[in-house]
Amino acid sequence: MGYLKNLYHDRNIIMQLAKNDFKVKYLGSYLGVFWAFVHPITMILIYWFVFTVGFRTMPIDNVPFVLWLIAGIIPWFFISEATSSGSSAILDNSYLVKKVVFRVSVLPIIKIISALFIHIIFILIAFGVFLFYSYPITIYHLQVLYFLFASIALVYGISLITSSLIVFSRDIGQIVSVLLQFGFWLTPIFWSFAIVPFNLQLFFKLNPIYYIVEGYRNTFIYQRWFWEDPLLTIYFWVVTIIIIGIGTILFKKLRPHFSDVL
Numbered sequence: 451m452g453y454l455k456n457l458y459h460d461r462n463i464i465m466q467l468a469k470n471d472f473k474v475k476y477l478g479s480y481l482g483v484f485w486a487f488v489h490p491i492t493m494i495l496i497y498w499f500v501f502t503v504g505f506r507t508m509p510i511d512n513v514p515f516v517l518w519l520i521a522g523i524i525p526w527f528f529i530s531e532a533t534s535s536g537s538s539a540i541l542d543n544s545y546l547v548k549k550v551v552f553r554v555s556v557l558p559i560i561k562i563i564s565a566l567f568i569h570i571i572f573i574l575i576a577f578g579v580f581l582f583y584s585y586p587i588t589i590y591h592l593q594v595l596y597f598l599f600a601s602i603a604l605v606y607g608i609s610l611i612t613s614s615l616i617v618f619s620r621d622i623g624q625i626v627s628v629l630l631q632f633g634f635w636l637t638p639i640f641w642s643f644a645i646v647p648f649n650l651q652l653f654f655k656l657n658p659i660y661y662i663v664e665g666y667r668n669t670f671i672y673q674r675w676f677w678e679d680p681l682l683t684i685y686f687w688v689v690t691i692i693i694i695g696i697g698t699i700l701f702k703k704l705r706p707h708f709s710d711v712l
C-alpha cells in the first residue's frame with residue numbers, strides 16, 4: 451500500500467517521463483509514431499496471409515482467422531514491448547540513478563506506461579475490426595481492463611528482476627530477447643490450443659502469458675468471464691505475486707549498487 455501511495459504521489463512526474471520516453475523512441479524519424487504501428491500491423495498481415503492464403507487455415511470455432519489472431523497477438527505485442535523496454539529502464543535513465551534523488555523503482559513503470567499508449571490504440575483498433583465483422587460490443591468487453599491490469603502486473607514483476615540484473619550483466623538483455631522468442635512460439639497466439647495433446651496441455655498452461663492471451667480471446671470472441679476459470683486465475687496471480695515479490699526483494703538489495711556500476 452505504501453508503494454501504491456508513492457506511485458500516486460509521483461503520478462505527474464511518472465506520466466511526464468512516460469510521455470518523454472514515448473517521444474524519444476521515434477525522435478528524428480520522418481514518420482514518427484507511425485513506426486510504432488508498422489511492425490505489429492505487418493506481422494498481423496504476414497501471419498494472416500501465410501495461414502489463410504498459404505496454408506488455407508479454416509476459421510477457428512467459426513471465427514474468422516484474422517479476428518482470432520488479432521485477439522491473441524495484441525496482448526503479446528504489449529507484453530513483449532513492455533518487457534523489453536522495462537528491462538532496460540535503469541540503463542536508459544542512468545542519469546536519474548546517478549545524479550538525482552529519484553525513486554528508481556518507478557522507472558520500469560514509466561517504460562510500461564510508454565508501451566501502454568500504443569497498446570490502448572491497438573485495443574481500440576481491435577474493437578473497430580470486430581465491429582466491422584458484425585461482432586457487437588457486450589458487457590464481457592469490460593474485462594479487457596482486468597486483463598490489461600493483469601498484463602501490467604506480470605510485466606512489472608518481470609521488469610523489476612531483469613532491470614536490476616541487467617545493470618550488472620548486459621547479457622540479461624539478450625537472454626530476455628531469447629526467452630521472448632520462446633514465449634511467442636509456446637503461447638497459442640497464431641495456433642489453436644486444441645491441437646495440443648491432452649497430456650501436454652498443463653505444461654503450456656504453466657506459461658502465465660497463456661492466461662492473458664486466452665483472456666483477451668474470451669473477452670473479444672468467446673464471451674467468457676475470467677472467474678469461470680478459477681484454478682487458472684488463482685495460479686496466474688500466485689505466480690505474478692511471487693514474481694513481483696522476488697523482483698522487489700532483488701531490486702532493494704541491488705539498488706544501493708546501481709550508481710557505482712553505472
